[in-house]
Amino acid sequence: MRILLLGGSVFLGRAFAVEALARGHRVTTFNRGRSAPDLPGVEAVRGDRTSDADLAALVSGRSWDLVVDTSGQQPHAVAASARALREHAGRYLFVSSVHAFADWPTEPVDETSPLHPCPADAPGDLPPSNANKAGCERAVLAAFGPERTIVLNCGLLIGPYENVGRLLWWLERIARGGRVLAPGRPDLPLQLIDAADFAAFGLHLAEQERHGSYLTTAPPGSSTFGGMLEACRTVTGSDAELVWVDDRHLTAAGVQEWTELPLWANEFVDGKPIGLWQADSLRAHAAGLRCRPIEQSVRATWEWIGRRGPRAEPYLQGSLPLGIEPARERAILESVDAGVEFGPTVGEA
Structure with missing residues (x-):
C-alpha cells in the first residue's frame, strides 16, 4: 500500500511508520519537521495541516491507498485535511480517543456509546477538550463516508518513544x-496498550479493507x-x-x-x-488486535x-x-x- 501519515515522527505516528515500512508499504509523512526526525525510508513532505496551500502542495501529483491521521486534534483542521485528501486517498484511518465518548470515564463504554456533541465544523479557536475528538471523527466521516473510514478510539498508550511520560x-x-x-x-x-500493537492493528484493518469504529485498547484486567x-x-x-x-x-x-x-x-x-478501566475492546480483539504482556x-x-x-x-x-x-x-x-x-x-x- 501507499500510505500517508499525517505526523509520522513522534510516538504513535512513529510506530505506524516503523510497522508500515516493516510490512513493505510505501510511506509518505506530512509534518512541520519540528518534533522529531522522520524515519529513513519514508518520503518526508514538510507542511502545516492548517495551511490550505501546504495541503494543496501535498496532494499535487500524489495519491495514496490509506491516510493515517495520528495528529488530528481540532475538528476544523481534520475537516480541512480530509476534504483535501478525499480525492487522493482510498481510506482514512483516524486515531480518536476513548475521551470522545460522553460517558467515559464515569461509565463503561463501547463503540455504540454516545459521543460528545462536538460538530464536525467546530471553529478553529475551539479550546482543547475531550469533546474535540468526537468532532474530528464526524469531520472524517463527512468527507470520506462510512465505507472509507476507520476510527480507532485509542486507550492509554505506552511503549518506547512515549511523548507524555x-x-x-x-x-x-x-x-x-x-x-x-x-x-x-x-x-x-x-488497560494499557503498546503503541506498536496499536499501529499493527490499524494497518491490519486497512490491509483487510475493513471500516468502522474500534475501541482499541487492552482487555479489561489484562x-x-x-x-x-x-x-x-x-x-x-x-x-x-x-x-x-x-x-x-x-x-x-x-x-x-x-x-x-x-x-x-x-x-x-x-x-x-x-x-x-472498563472500556469494552472485544470488537477490536475479534478483528485481530493483539496486545503484548x-x-x-x-x-x-x-x-x-x-x-x-x-x-x-x-x-x-x-x-x-x-x-x-x-x-x-x-x-x-x-x-x-x-x-x-x-x-x-x-x-x-
Missing part, C-alpha cells in the same frame, strides 16, 4: 529506589497497577519498596489525579465506582530510556508537570506511618 516517570522514580508511594491498590485493573510497578522494579533492578496508599489518603492529601501520580485516579465518584512493554521502554539518556526537563501532560515532588511524597508516607485517619473509605456508605 506516564510510564517513563514511574520507571525513573522506581529506579531511584527507596520508599515509593504506590497509589490505590495493587490489584487495580489497568494488567494491574501492582503488576506494572513490579515490572518496573524488575527491569530497573531497583531495591524500591512499594508502599500502597489508598484513595482516601491520596484524595484527602490533595494529590492531583493523573499528574502527581501518573495513571492514578480515584476509583469512586460520589461513592460509586467509575468505568475508567505489559512486562514486555515496560522492558522495551526501559531499554529505550537507556539509549535516550537522562532527560533534564520534566514530563508534561498538557501544561502540567508529571510526578510528585520528593518532599511531598515523603510527607504523605510519613502521615500513613503515623496512622493519620482521613475519614471513611471512599465508596463506603
